[in-house]
Structure formats: structure tokens, C-alpha cells
Amino acid sequence: MRILLLGSGGREHALAWKISQSPLCTQLFIAPGNAGTLSLGTNCAIAVTDFEAIAALCLSEQIEMVVVGPEEPLVKGIREFLTSYKGLESLKIIGPGKEGAQLEGSKAFAKSFMERHGIPTARYKEFSVGNYEEGVAYLKEHPLPIVLKADGLAAGKGVLICENTQEALQGFEAMIQDARFGEAGKKVVVEQFLHGIEISVFVLTDGTHYVLLPEAKDYKRIGEGDKGPNTGGMGAVSPVPFVDAALWDKIEQRVVVPTINGLQQDGIPYCGFIFIGFMIVAGDPFVIEYNCRMGDPETEVVIPRLATDLVALLNAAATGQLQNRSVPVDSRTACTVVAVSGGYPEGYAKGYPISGLEQPHDSLVFHMGTALHEGQVVTSGGRVLAVTSFANSVAEAAALSQQVQAKILYKDKYCRTDIGYEFC
Ligand code: AMP
Ligand code: GLY
Numbered sequence: 001m002r003i004l005l006l007g008s009g010g011r012e013h014a015l016a017w018k019i020s021q022s023p024l025c026t027q028l029f030i031a032p033g034n035a036g037t038l039s040l041g042t043n044c045a046i047a048v049t050d051f052e053a054i055a056a057l058c059l060s061e062q063i064e065m066v067v068v069g070p071e072e073p074l075v076k077g078i079r080e081f082l083t084s085y086k087g088l089e090s091l092k093i094i095g096p097g098k099e100g101a102q103l104e105g106s107k108a109f110a111k112s113f114m115e116r117h118g119i120p121t122a123r124y125k126e127f128s129v130g131n132y133e134e135g136v137a138y139l140k141e142h143p144l145p146i147v148l149k150a151d152g153l154a155a156g157k158g159v160l161i162c163e164n165t166q167e168a169l170q171g172f173e174a175m176i177q178d179a180r181f182g183e184a185g186k187k188v189v190v191e192q193f194l195h196g197i198e199i200s201v202f203v204l205t206d207g208t209h210y211v212l213l214p215e216a217k218d219y220k221r222i223g224e225g226d227k228g229p230n231t232g233g234m235g236a237v238s239p240v241p242f243v244d245a246a247l248w249d250k251i252e253q254r255v256v257v258p259t260i261n262g263l264q265q266d267g268i269p270y271c272g273f274i275f276i277g278f279m280i281v282a283g284d285p286f287v288i289e290y291n292c293r294m295g296d297p298e299t300e301v302v303i304p305r306l307a308t309d310l311v312a313l314l315n316a317a318a319t320g321q322l323q324n325r326s327v328p329v330d331s332r333t334a335c336t337v338v339a340v341s342g343g344y345p346e347g348y349a350k351g352y353p354i355s356g357l358e359q360p361h362d363s364l365v366f367h368m369g370t371a372l373h374e375g376q377v378v379t380s381g382g383r384v385l386a387v388t389s390f391a392n393s394v395a396e397a398a399a400l401s402q403q404v405q406a407k408i409l410y411k412d413k414y415c416r417t418d419i420g421y422e423f424c
Contacts, residue, residue, distance in 0.1 A: 342412025
């Protein structure tokens with residue numbers, strides 16, 4: 001099968017690494033890819049939202065399956081665009097249509113979906129310019145902290161956790177009145193704060209059947225001990241030690257099954273990944289968010305643990321044949337440690353040469369924000385490289401990843417040294 005993978009991060013490098021190992025994959029193209037994906041397939045300098053150029057590439061390279069990494073093209077309707085393009089009617093696409101992608105693209109859509117289908121989530125109310133004053137009154141009565149979520153895609157910046165009412169009122173006004181988050185801010189979800197531990201669970205579905213991939217825990221804050229601003233993710237572990245069979249069963253029965261059934265009942269076809277972000281509160285799972293794609297850096301621990309052919313699974317998803325599929329996994333622990341550019345998640349410089357990539361080791365190095373410049377691998381993003389290692393405990397896997405990271409060098413490099421700390 002000739003496969004095109006869309007995206008350029010660590011998630012896509014990990015997917016490309018796994019896809020390229022499949023005997024079913026005869027040729028792999030990555031658009032746009034990064035310096036890491038270069039050795040696994042053909043990088044094509046096409047943006048993930050340039051649907052015309054993607055369609056042209058699919059035609060000229062006789063692509064049979066497109067795997068969509070990030071959410072933006074899905075929310076913008078890449079599935080509808082490609083499947084209605086002359087000559088691409090039979091293209092297999094991993095990723096939902098525009099409506100299914102609303103699970104991630106609109107917080108208000110996701111909340112009403114969960115409410116309608118009895119899926120446990122934080123209590124909420126939705127406000128917009130039309131009921132602004134009602135929202136202000138609601139916030140004044142609301143217990144602290146208050147969670148505010150801008151409705152649309154906001155590149156991870158649409159959530160405010162407010163410790164006092166004043167801050168919440170200011171955030172609310174900014175989101176609604178000033179359209180601070182652009183189009184995304186016109187509707188705001190005000191949500192109950194849930195105290196607990198976050199985990200991420202990944203489902204691959206054909207719209208009727210599903211398989212569960214291993215769970216992971218992401219470390220979102222920039223600083224050691226989970227301090228400081230949120231990032232895209234500074235590291236991840238899988239499995240998560242406290243997730244036992246009883247919790248897994250609650251996750252599946254209370255959330256995964258009603259999610260798949262809910263999509264069917266609502267008449268929303270869905271082929272692709274659903275990433276469910278959970279808050280586990282006193283042993284019970286509550287959904288914090290849905291994403292219509294895999295997570296990054298969670299993919300860098302989840303995908304390497306799959307002891308099965310990913311392309312065969314994706315093909316089963318694309319052809320409605322996920323029924324009775326099992327997903328064998330490596331029982332060892334995987335830990336990934338992300339290296340970022342100095343200054344991230346605020347401003348940072350790009351273009352610094354990276355050394356130490358040739359050292360021998362047993363870990364996996366996934367490029368996140370790298371490029372090849374005159375034969376030299378250089379930094380080209382906030383998150384630069386993820387190093388994934390396997391071991392029999394979180395502590396050992398984390399130590400191995402830290403050892404490899406310590407030998408990879410570029411100017412102003414920063415890594416958290418405590419990924420997995422609660423489990424060590
Ligand atoms: P989201 O973009 O919805 O994933 O939210 C970003 C982060 O905000 C999450 O990863 C959580 O850490 C936090 N968060 C979101 N909603 C809640 C909530 N209801 N209670 C507590 N924390 C939350
Ligand atoms: N690591 C969180 C995300 O991919 O959204």
C-alpha cells in the first residue's frame with residue numbers, strides 16, 4: 001500500500017517509524033515531515049492544510065491511504081475534500097470527517113455530546129455574546145477554581161484555570177468581548193474544576209467497532225514537579241502504573257462504548273483515532289477533552305509498545321473490519337523525555353545545529369521540531385526531540401531516556417529531568 005502521512009512532529013515520526021516497518025507499506029510519503037522522517041520515506045514540502053496540493057500528490061503518487069496526524073486539517077474538512085476529489089473517491093483516510101472532528105474542534109459540541117450520551121464529564125454551562133450578563137452572574141456564584149474554555153481550536157491556549165472570581169471575570173470578558181482567541185472565543189464553556197490525576201486513552205475506531213491502545217500519562221507543564229506554564233507535553237509514560245483492570249473496565253464501559261454508540265446514534269461516521277483525556281477522580285473516570293487524533297508526545301510511547309502491524313490495523317479501521325481485533329502490546333514500560341528550545345513555551349530561536357544524534361544506544365529518538373539545513377540537522381520548533389526508552393519500570397526507562405538526552409546537544413537545550421517522578 002502506498003501511504004501518505006500528514007504532519008511534522010514527534011507523533012508523525014513515531015507513526016512513520018511504525019508504518020515503515022509494515023510489510024503492507026510499499027511506499028511512505030510524509031508531508032511535510034521533519035529531519036527524522038527523511039530516513040523512513042519521502043518528505044514532501046506540502047503544508048497539512050494545503051488540500052489542493054495534497055490531492056495532487058495523492059493522484060501523482062497513486063496514494064491509497066492517507067493518515068492524518070494533526071487536528072487542523074481534520075477540523076477543516078480534509079476528509080470531505082479528498083473523498084469528493086475526482087479520482088480519489090476510493091482513497092482510505094485515517095481521520096474523521098468535519099463533524100466527527102468537532103469532538104475536538106468545539107468544546108461546546110463535545111460537552112453537549114457527552115451530556116446527550118450520559119458520558120461522565122465536569123458539569124458545565126455554555127455562554128456567548130447573547131447571554132454574556134447571565135455568564136457574569138454565573139461566574140460570581142461559581143465555586144473556585146473556575147475552568148474557562150474557548151470553544152474552538154486554540155492550539156492548546158484556549159483553557160484558563162482561574163483561582164479567583166476576578167480572574168475568571170476578566171478571562172471571560174476577554175474571551176467573549178475581545179475575541180482574544182479569535183473565532184474560537186465567541187463561545188465559552190464554564191466548567192467545574194475536577195481534582196484528580198490525568199491520563200490519556202487512545203481508541204482506534206471504524207465507526208462501529210473499536211480497539212483500545214495502551215494508556216499514557218503526559219507531563220504538560222514546562223517545569224520540574226509540574227510547575228509553570230502548560231506546553232504541548234514534556235514527556236510521557238505508558239503504561240500508567242495505577243491503571244488497573246477495574247479502572248480500565250470503567251473507562252471502557254462508561255466512556256468508550258457510549259462514545260462509539262453516541263457517534264452512531266448521532267449519525268456521525270468516524271474512522272480514525274479518538275484521544276480521550278481523562279481526569280481520574282477518586283477512582284472514577286471523567287472526560288476532560290476529546291481529540292480527533294493521537295497525542296504528542298503520547299504517541300512516542302504508545303506506538304512503540306504496539307506488538308502488531310499498525311498498517312494492518314489502520315486498514316481494518318478504514319474498511320470497517322475492526323471487529324474482534326486484538327492489539328498485542330509490549331508489557332514493558334516506555335518513557336519518553338522531550339527536549340525543547342530555550343524559551344519555549346514562549347518565544348524561542350530556531351536553526352541551532354544538533355549534535356550527538358549518532359551515538360549508539362537502544363532508545364528511540366523521535367524528531368519533533370527539526371529540519372535538515374545544508375546537511376546538518378538543526379532545531380526548527382519549540383519541542384525538538386523525544387527520546388523513548390523501554391525498561392521494566394518507569395524509573396529505569398526514564399533514566400535511560402535521560403542518559404541519551406544528555407548526549408544530544410544544541411544551544412539552549414532544556415529537558416525536564418523528572419518525567420515519571422510519581423512512579424519512581
Ligand atoms: P484541555 O485543552 O481541555 O485539555 O485543557 C487543558 C488542561 O487544563 C487539561 O490538560 C487539564 O490539565 C486542565 N483542565 C481542563 N479542564 C479541567 C477541569 N474541568 N478540571 C481540572 N483541570 C482541567
Ligand atoms: N499531549 C497532548 C496532546 O497531544 O494534545
